[in-house]
Amino acid sequence: MGHTILASLAIWLFLAASADSISKRAALDDCLKTASVPTLASGSSDYTQSLKPFNLRVTFKPAAYAVPTTVKHVQDAVACGAATSVQVTAKSGGHSYASHGLGGEDGHLIVDMRNFASVTVDQTAQTAVIGTGGRLGDVATALYSQGKQAISHGTCPGVGVGGLSLHGGYGLISRSKGLTLDNILSADVVLANSTLVTASPTQNAELFWALRGAGAAFGIVTNFKFKTFTAPENNIVFNYFFSPSSATQLATALTALQDFTRNSQPPELNMRLFLSGFTTFSGVYYGSRADYDRIMNPLLQKMGISSGSVSTNSWLNTLTSFSNGALQQAKPYDTHETFFAKSLMPEYLSPAAITALSNYWNANARSNSRSWYLLFDCHGGKNSAISNVSADATAYVHRNATFKMQFYDRVSSGSYNTAWFPFLNGWIKAITDASPDVNYGMYINYADTSLTKDEAHSHYWLGNYEKLAALKAIWDPKKVFEGPQLVGS
Numbered sequence: 033m034g035h036t037i038l039a040s041l042a043i044w045l046f047l048a049a050s051a052d053s054i055s056k057r058a059a060l061d062d063c064l065k066t067a068s069v070p071t072l073a074s075g076s077s078d079y080t081q082s083l084k085p086f087n088l089r090v091t092f093k094p095a096a097y098a099v100p101t102t103v104k105h106v107q108d109a110v111a112c113g114a115a116t117s118v119q120v121t122a123k124s125g126g127h128s129y130a131s132h133g134l135g136g137e138d139g140h141l142i143v144d145m146r147n148f149a150s151v152t153v154d155q156t157a158q159t160a161v162i163g164t165g166g167r168l169g170d171v172a173t174a175l176y177s178q179g180k181q182a183i184s185h186g187t188c189p190g191v192g193v194g195g196l197s198l199h200g201g202y203g204l205i206s207r208s209k210g211l212t213l214d215n216i217l218s219a220d221v222v223l224a225n226s227t228l229v230t231a232s233p234t235q236n237a238e239l240f241w242a243l244r245g246a247g248a249a250f251g252i253v254t255n256f257k258f259k260t261f262t263a264p265e266n267n268i269v270f271n272y273f274f275s276p277s278s279a280t281q282l283a284t285a286l287t288a289l290q291d292f293t294r295n296s297q298p299p300e301l302n303m304r305l306f307l308s309g310f311t312t313f314s315g316v317y318y319g320s321r322a323d324y325d326r327i328m329n330p331l332l333q334k335m336g337i338s339s340g341s342v343s344t345n346s347w348l349n350t351l352t353s354f355s356n357g358a359l360q361q362a363k364p365y366d367t368h369e370t371f372f373a374k375s376l377m378p379e380y381l382s383p384a385a386i387t388a389l390s391n392y393w394n395a396n397a398r399s400n401s402r403s404w405y406l407l408f409d410c411h412g413g414k415n416s417a418i419s420n421v422s423a424d425a426t427a428y429v430h431r432n433a434t435f436k437m438q439f440y441d442r443v444s445s446g447s448y449n450t451a452w453f454p455f456l457n458g459w460i461k462a463i464t465d466a467s468p469d470v471n472y473g474m475y476i477n478y479a480d481t482s483l484t485k486d487e488a489h490s491h492y493w494l495g496n497y498e499k500l501a502a503l504k505a506i507w508d509p510k511k512v513f514e515g516p517q518l519v520g521s
């Protein structure tokens with residue numbers, strides 16, 4: 033009898049919730065229509081395509097999908113979401129590993145910024161106003177075509193400017209020029225109350241602080257003004273092959289690399305170790321070949337690396353060397369993978385952590401036939417432009433991380449089986465258990481779906497989280513911009 037009542041109550045609650053969500057959606061649709069905000073019709077081919085995230089493992093169904101063409105549309109969309117209690121999510125390139133650009137859960141109003149993709153350079157001032165809906169390859173090409181200008185950004189040309197810049201933005205010139213977010217001069221933002229403001233060091237400075245590392249929770253940025261630089265030419269691009277034959281050999285190479293990155297790596301040198309079935313050590317040196325040889329040869333020797341290629345490239349060819357294809361992106365964008373990923377941002381890997389990492393690789397990764405990798409980006413150290421900014425200067429907190437480590441496990445076809453999660457979770461656990469006193473940071477731009485919201489807050493923002501939560505209560509008290517791992521969730 034008791035069970036029957038409980039079952040009836042559960043069904044009633046379910047029906048009430050469904051009815052509530054249907055009526056919210058109807059109210060949202062009405063509001064968007066009345067305000068003439070362009071939307072994609074559910075079931076249309078554009079809608080179906082737009083709901084395909086970069087990571088096909090993580091899909092969501094929104095309440096509505098807006099494609100504004102004016103700032104007023106963005107403001108009206110935010111007002112409609114707030115009025116109908118439907119959470120609002122900006123989408124730029126759709127490359128979030130956890131599909132945060134689709135809300136990270138069902139039922140959001142998506143505001144797709146694809147129509148905000150213009151790039152306008154002021155060559156005299158060396159600044160550029162860039163729409164947040166642009167993709168990196170298109171943006172790099174447009175910057176270069178206007179006086180050979182450039183900004184520091186990530187390597188994948190399909191990634192969106194919006195998500196990358198608001199949460200970090202590391203690429204193969206970041207040790208020299210800083211992260212993408214370090215080069216933002218100002219941002220135009222539609223707030224939760226649907227007003228448009230500018231955030232900069234002199235206007236709404238605390239909002240500007242929060243946007244640079246935790247932006248998704250604070251508003252919809254329509255465009256950024258960036259500081260640009262003249263693109264360097266004649267860059268030394270290198271790519272070596274590395275085949276460690278034992279855990280000890282890998283540990284020796286990692287120890288040498290970490291020591292070099294922390295203490296000796298010059299700011300002109302940007303590089304990464306890509307450990308997988310086919311391991312490479314690659315990067316770019318912005319200087320002369322003679323200096324490159326002098327700096328790199330001792331390191332290569334210590335790491336046990338002897339074969340590879342070194343070439344001299346123009347700026348656009350340098351970007352293309354790391355982009356897995358052309359810089360300019362097809363429309364509609366239709367490149368996807370199916371994967372689970374995690375990250376670590378260690379200030380320092382202790383000898384015990386390096387041993388644990390290498391032993392796990394030897395025992396579990398080498399025999400794994402899926403297409404996994406562990407990427408070590410040489411992010412910090414005493415000569416890194418990233419580390420020369422203090423951890424509380426922007427919401428991005430990982431200034432002292434020597435390596436930016438990305439753990440990635442993917443399938444080339446079919447679905448990713450949840451039974452495979454322990455492979456990467458176990459690798460992280462082996463490393464962190466070996467140094468239990470360290471609170472390892474993680475990078476929200478490599479969003480990890482297996483983190484609880486509390487774990488996400490503490491690992492993504494470490495000591496900056498408390499201030500971010502307080503600012504969230506000021507700038508978005510009704511939590512219009514929500515997501516399972518965002519600040520304030």
Ligand SMILES: Cc1cc2nc3c(=O)[nH]c(=O)nc-3n(C[C@H](O)[C@H](O)[C@H](O)COP(=O)(O)OP(=O)(O)OC[C@H]3O[C@@H](n4cnc5c(N)ncnc54)[C@H](O)[C@@H]3O)c2cc1C
Pocket residue numbers: 086121122123124125126127128129131132133134145164165185186187188190191192193194195196198199200201202203247248249251252253254476477478515
């Ligand atoms: C293949 C690949 C390669 C990558 N390479 C690099 C790399 O080299 N370096 C690096 O640092 N990262 C890299 N990343 C990670 C990438 O930076 C993040 O996934 C980033 O968040 C993607 O931004 P997006 O706009 O494409 O994604 P989206 O999914 O559209 O957005 C990501 C987050 O940003 C928010 N957001 C987007 N636009 C706005 C806006 N206008 N206003 C407010 N919030 C917004 C979204 O709501 C969401 O929370 C890579 C990712 C992939 C898939």
